[in-house]
Amino acid sequence: MADAKRSGGGSDDEIHDLLRVAHAAAVLAHSPYSKIQVGAALVASNGEIYTGCNVENASFGLTLCAERAAVAKAVSSGATSFRAIAIASTERHPLMPCGACRQVLREFATDMRIHVQGKEGPRVDTTLAELLPRAFGPADVH
Numbered sequence: 001m002a003d004a005k006r007s008g009g010g011s012d013d014e015i016h017d018l019l020r021v022a023h024a025a026a027v028l029a030h031s032p033y034s035k036i037q038v039g040a041a042l043v044a045s046n047g048e049i050y051t052g053c054n055v056e057n058a059s060f061g062l063t064l065c066a067e068r069a070a071v072a073k074a075v076s077s078g079a080t081s082f083r084a085i086a087i088a089s090t091e092r093h094p095l096m097p098c099g100a101c102r103q104v105l106r107e108f109a110t111d112m113r114i115h116v117q118g119k120e121g122p123r124v125d126t127t128l129a130e131l132l133p134r135a136f137g138p139a140d141v142h
């Protein structure tokens, strides 16, 4: 089951709405160590939205990013095809998805829209293909 209302894709209003969902998800972060709250809103191909937040651990290396939490929620709900993700954080600047999250997204989409925003600053509108060019992916494994 998805977390929020369905999303179409791409208009400024829809991006704005999706980032609001991501900001709401960030509030749920478990981040006692970094104090950074990150939220993700992942849009499946059928329009359903799956959210995630960062989940830190006292054993720091086990920390789960918001994007991967959203992917796990989506896949374990039966959605495996995505068209966009919004990522919001409590940082002033847009907190771009880390390399691990880019690769995990690439598992399920050769390309998708990525919208990133900090607490108050500018918005970055980009794509997975731009952030992870010439990627290794499922087709490389036989």
Ligand code: THU
Pocket: 031, 034, 036, 038, 053, 054, 055, 056, 063, 064, 065, 066, 067, 095, 096, 097, 098, 101
């Ligand atoms: N973080 C994310 O949630 N997503 C990213 O793509 C980058 C980093 C989180 C993990 C950790 O809880 C905090 O930000 C600081 O690294």
